[in-house]
Amino acid sequence: MIKIGDLNLGEFPLLLAPMEDVSDPPFRAVCKSNGADLMYTEFISSEGLIRDAAKSVQKLDVYDYERPIGIQIFGNEISSMREAASIVEAAGPDILDINYGCPVNKVACKGAGAGILLDIDKMVSMTAEIVKAVNIPVTVKTRLGWDENSIRIEEVTERLQDIGIQAISIHARTRKQMYKGEANWKYLADVKNNPRIKIPVFGNGDIDSPEKARIYRDKYGVDGIMIGRAAIGYPWIFNEIKHYFSTGNLLAGPDLEERVAVAKRHLDFSVEWKGEKLGLLEMRRHYTNYFRGLPHFKPYRTALVTTEDYPGVVQILDEVSKVFAGAEF
Incomplete structure (x- = not known):
């Protein structure tokens, strides 16, 4: 040990x-x-x-x-x-x-x-x-x-x-x-x-x-x-x-549902710790990596890093779940 x-x-x-x-x-x-x-x-x-x-x-x-x-x-x-x-x-x-x-x-x-x-x-x-x-x-x-x-x-x-x-x-x-x-x-x-x-x-x-x-x-x-x-x-x-x-076996990577869930959890912690304005701002650096490999994600990333209220960001993440449902990474 x-x-x-x-x-x-x-x-x-x-x-x-x-x-x-x-x-x-x-x-x-x-x-x-x-x-x-x-x-x-x-x-x-x-x-x-x-x-x-x-x-x-x-x-x-x-x-x-x-x-x-x-x-x-x-x-x-x-x-x-x-x-x-x-x-x-x-x-x-x-x-x-x-x-x-x-x-x-x-x-x-x-x-x-x-x-x-x-x-x-x-x-x-x-x-x-x-x-x-x-x-x-x-x-x-x-x-x-x-x-x-x-x-x-x-x-x-x-x-x-x-x-x-x-x-x-x-x-x-x-x-x-x-x-x-x-x-x-x-x-x-x-x-x-x-x-x-x-x-x-x-x-x-x-x-x-x-x-x-x-x-x-x-x-x-x-x-x-x-x-x-x-x-x-x-x-x-x-x-x-x-x-x-x-x-000795590789785990399957997280699917879209899991990625969105963890991104939301991360966002919630961020807003709780630093308040809505700064929490949203500091979370922006993470979205590209959470959804790396998702085709045609750029418009949603742009929306995530420009939206300035918590409900709006959550709404975009929910939309990502629906629009890209079943997508493979």
């Missing part, structure tokens, strides 16, 4: 990746109901938390039905990260996760996220301070390195383990790659084969099907898989992977 602290995550957990503007409570709710074993919040700015910024504070919202749940923070100042860690612990998550992997310029070029991969000593010092500041398990999400010439992921994992982190998730790309090119899981196998590494190692990058999940599990020996982009508009991927692992 894979454990983080006292949390038992089963034999091979599937994790939902923390994704900015995606991994909010409504999205996490539909992923949890479709088989995600451990989820993380969107990353939260440490500076925003210590300054009590409304957007940052709202991201602390976690609910009992999500558990186990981790809250993820990022920043480049050790004192701010330590203070933010205490704020996070007070919000009641099961895990505190540190983002050392975000590659976007506005984060990495300020020395936060993947930017800290240019200063491993600071990365270790910051992590040690956070581990000392809280009484909940601390985990880390990171990348292989800044670029292909600075990959030190085995050393990084050893040093972070030695100062007390209890699991690590590794996106198998460098910061320079961003999200392009193929993820190189060979380095994850090297970490797992290192006899000094005792903490769980979760792999992230390019897993978009049950078949690929099994191949990568068996080939690279990771303790679990973290899924990001493949779950957007397709939360069913978690249960599909689990079914394939246990039976």
Whole structure:
């Protein structure tokens, strides 16, 4: 069994990746109901938390039905990260996760996220301070390195383990790659084969099907898989992977009725959490993925992303059910 602290995550957990503007409570709710074993919040700015910024504070919202749940923070100042860690612990998550992997310029070029991969000593010092500041398990999400010439992921994992982190998730790309090119899981196998590494190692990058999940599990020996982009508009991927692992057979994909039902459930959570105006607005990014592969869907997508009242959106989704009844994906 894979454990983080006292949390038992089963034999091979599937994790939902923390994704900015995606991994909010409504999205996490539909992923949890479709088989995600451990989820993380969107990353939260440490500076925003210590300054009590409304957007940052709202991201602390976690609910009992999500558990186990981790809250993820990022920043480049050790004192701010330590203070933010205490704020996070007070919000009641099961895990505190540190983002050392975000590659976007506005984060990495300020020395936060993947930017800290240019200063491993600071990365270790910051992590040690956070581990000392809280009484909940601390985990880390990171990348292989800044670029292909600075990959030190085995050393990084050893040093972070030695100062007390209890699991690590590794996106198998460098910061320079961003999200392009193929993820190189060979380095994850090297970490797992290192006899000094005792903490769980979760792999992230390019897993978009049950078949690929099994191949990568068996080939690279990771303790679990973290899924990001493949779950957007397709939360069913978690249960599909689990079914394939246990039976060797592929589950039939969700039909139109199921897609509409889950999109509605997601919409309801979104409106309930953020209010009608913002809830409708933030839901718009998901419709294309929920109905990907549905022919002639574009006019309905346009209607869904321009309609400004909740009853109107529900009416359009009901119309999609009727117009496309029996459609295959």
